[in-house]
Amino acid sequence: QKEVEQDPGPLSVPEGAIVSLNCTYSNSAFQYFMWYRQYSRKGPELLMYTYSSGNKEDGRFTAQVDKSSKYISLFIRDSQPSDSATYLCAMSPRPHNKLIFGAGTRLAVHP
Amino acid sequence: EPEVTQTPSHQVTQMGQEVILRCVPISNHLYFYWYRQILGQKVEFLVSFYNNEISEKSEIFDDQFSVERPDGSNFTLKIRSTKLEDSAMYFCASKWGGQDTEAFFGQGTRLTVV
Numbered sequence: 001q002k003e004v005e006q007d008p009g010p011l012s013v014p015e016g017a018i019v020s021l022n023c024t025y026s027n028s029a030f031q032y033f034m035w036y037r038q039y040s041r042k043g044p045e046l047l048m049y050t051y052s053s054g055n056k057e058d059g060r061f062t063a064q065v066d067k068s069s070k071y072i073s074l075f076i077r078d079s080q081p082s083d084s085a086t087y088l089c090a091m092s093p094r095p096h097n098k099l100i101f102g103a104g105t106r107l108a109v110h111p
Numbered sequence: 112e113p114e115v116t117q118t119p120s121h122q123v124t125q126m127g128q129e130v131i132l133r134c135v136p137i138s139n140h141l142y143f144y145w146y147r148q149i150l151g152q153k154v155e156f157l158v159s160f161y162n163n164e165i166s167e168k169s170e171i172f173d174d175q176f177s178v179e180r181p182d183g184s185n186f187t188l189k190i191r192s193t194k195l196e197d198s199a200m201y202f203c204a205s206k207w208g209g210q211d212t213e214a215f216f217g218q219g220t221r222l223t224v225v
Binding site for chain 1 (some may be wrong): 115117124142144146152153154155156159161166167169200202206208212213214216217218219221
């Protein structure tokens with residue numbers, strides 16, 4: 001079983017849709033969870049950072065962590081064409097440890 | 112807004128040559144990382160660096176790789192004798208020292224080994 005699993009997509013949605021992106025993981029030691037956005041041939045850009053379980057909201061983005069199910073989600077409300085990118089989940093067991101990344105989900109938002 | 116800066120943006124090198132990839136982390140950050148991403152694959156950890164020494168490294172980071180923080184601002188990754196399979200995007204990341212902080216990534220160096 002892979003340490004972090006993420007459906008690579010692609011996911012295609014119309015503008016204005018609510019997007020749900022997900023990752024599952026196997027290592028129960030993971031405590032720190034991140035979502036990055038990556039445009040083609042660019043560096044990952046941090047979107048959301050969550051410690052342990054719970055929800056976090058920032059503008060149109062909501063991150064959820066369910067440690068009991070080993071499942072994390074990122075929701076994007078009112079999606080825009082500019083949200084078209086690859087979304088990477090990443091996680092680590094301790095604050096300064098290496099990040100373990102998912103494969104990334106490619107999202108296309110069409111007008 | 113402070114950012115992690117990487118140079119060059121693209122490097123083409125011949126197999127067997129040495130390359131040095133350079134990074135300027137965000138000032139006052141204490142933890143430094145190198146990751147790589149082979150085209151179409153996931154981002155993979157290479158090495159982490161703290162307090163002037165390697166704190167963790169992956170299986171990929173073999174004797175061909177080394178890191179250095181030669182002065183107070185730069186953080187370099189050296190590949191001694193490049194192989195075709197070293198072709199990838201290499202990302203530098205840095206992080207402040209606090210408990211609840213996130214890693215910021217640079218824009219990457221695309222290394223092409225021919």
